[in-house]
Amino acid sequence: AKTFKVAVLPGDGIGPEVMAEALRVLDVVEQKFDVSFQRTFANVGGIAIDKEGKALPETTIDICKDSDAILFGSVGGPKWESLPPDEQPERGALLPLRKIFGLYANLRPAIIFPALTGASSLKQEVIEGGFNVLVVRELTGGIYFSQPKGIEGEGDERVGVDTMRYTVPEIERIAHVAFKAAQKRDRRLCSIDKANVLSTSVLWREVVEKVARQYPDVALSHMYVDNAAMQLVRWPKQFDVLLCENMFGDILSDEAAMLTGSLGMLPSASLAEGSFGMYEPSGGSAPDIAGQGIANPIAQILSASMMLRHSFAMVAAADAIDTAVERVLDQGLRTGDIFQNQPGERKINTREMGDAIVAAI
Ligand code: NAD
Numbered sequence: 001a002k003t004f005k006v007a008v009l010p011g012d013g014i015g016p017e018v019m020a021e022a023l024r025v026l027d028v029v030e031q032k033f034d035v036s037f038q039r040t041f042a043n044v045g046g047i048a049i050d051k052e053g054k055a056l057p058e059t060t061i062d063i064c065k066d067s068d069a070i071l072f073g074s075v076g077g078p079k080w081e082s083l084p085p086d087e088q089p090e091r092g093a094l095l096p097l098r099k100i101f102g103l104y105a106n107l108r109p110a111i112i113f114p115a116l117t118g119a120s121s122l123k124q125e126v127i128e129g130g131f132n133v134l135v136v137r138e139l140t141g142g143i144y145f146s147q148p149k150g151i152e153g154e155g156d157e158r159v160g161v162d163t164m165r166y167t168v169p170e171i172e173r174i175a176h177v178a179f180k181a182a183q184k185r186d187r188r189l190c191s192i193d194k195a196n197v198l199s200t201s202v203l204w205r206e207v208v209e210k211v212a213r214q215y216p217d218v219a220l221s222h223m224y225v226d227n228a229a230m231q232l233v234r235w236p237k238q239f240d241v242l243l244c245e246n247m248f249g250d251i252l253s254d255e256a257a258m259l260t261g262s263l264g265m266l267p268s269a270s271l272a273e274g275s276f277g278m279y280e281p282s283g284g285s286a287p288d289i290a291g292q293g294i295a296n297p298i299a300q301i302l303s304a305s306m307m308l309r310h311s312f313a314m315v316a317a318a319d320a321i322d323t324a325v326e327r328v329l330d331q332g333l334r335t336g337d338i339f340q341n342q343p344g345e346r347k348i349n350t351r352e353m354g355d356a357i358v359a360a361i
Pocket residue numbers: 014018073074075076077078090094262263264265280281282283284285286287288289294295296297299337
């Protein structure tokens with residue numbers, strides 16, 4: 001059997017709870033397909049601070065470097081919010097991981113499952129027939145990473161500084177990812193920017209236009225991010241692929257997730273050049289429901305499916321997981337976040353959702 005090495009980083013809050021279910025799904029994939037996943041666990045985020053003194057210990061980085069892919073839970077929580085910002089789970093671990101491994105391309109597919117149209121916050125006629133939006137988010141540049149950054153000065157004289165910076169190659173490579181993704185879908189790409197205000201956006205638009213000449217089969221449009229936020233809730237079906245810089249993609253992907261019923265449904269793949277990637281739910285550690293065993297594990301399970309598809313080229317196994325999720329939703333099984341109290345629905349917990357998906361594969 002083929003063997004893949006997976007670094008498993010459950011993290012904080014609901015991270016370990018939903019990760020447990022994704023790992024059980026991988027167990028079944030091992031039984032049904034000729035493959036074995038050699039898993040190495042490592043601490044990341046708040047738990048790593050508590051156990052090893054820092055959010056991203058060297059041992060964790062080494063384990064990731066020695067792996068074919070990273071399966072990531074989520075990090076952060078109130079317990080660590082009073083630490084200096086750069087030592088906190090998000091800025092001390094998640095962002096450095098993305099940078100160290102060159103994970104510049106973040107794919108966030110927001111798909112409404114037929115059984116879940118009632119869980120969307122939009123009116124039925126708006127989501128009738130479903131929709132399928134792929135957010136392609138630039139993940140290692142922009143305002144998240146550019147210098148200067150920080151708080152300068154003392155007391156009331158302090159100034160908070162963030163810088164948004166994009167180079168031409170940074171825009172080009174993410175644009176190529178988005179155009180290639182669009183070619184495999186409905187061949188419509190909407191590039192999101194704020195070119196009426198931001199210089200990075202003026203350059204972004206120009207570079208995306210230039211890259212577009214290599215993809216004449218893809219229809220390119222541009223939209224300001226404020227309008228896009230509105231258009232997503234007005235008529236989401238107008239979109240196929242959305243190409244966004246880092247922060248715009250962060251915000252619009254949460255919005256797109258809710259249209260599908262819950263943030264707990266939205267997986268993501270964070271890809272480097274080549275086949276290496278980190279796979280993480282788009283949502284966070286959900287401190288409001290952590291420890292209760294009620295989180296929706298679907299985003300984590302679909303993230304594992306994306307790992308099989310993108311890093312391991314195991315298309316049939318990935319399809320089997322995605323179909324199993326759809327079937328379980330068709331059966332009316334719902335974690336609390338997607339439970340609408342409709343006839344035919346049954347409210348279940350994290351473990352039971354994992355059981356059902358495992359059984360359906
Ligand atoms: P969040 O995504 O954790 O939660 C937002 C809302 O969505 C909450 O009501 C939560 O209960 C719900 N939710 C999210 N995932 C869910 C799931 N699987 N099942 C059911 N409900 C779910 O965002 P937040 O509250 O703004 O942030 C909490 C912490 O998580 C912060 O420390 C934040 O920095 C961190 N965070 C981490 C990541 C990551 O590690 N990738 C991503 C986002 C936020």
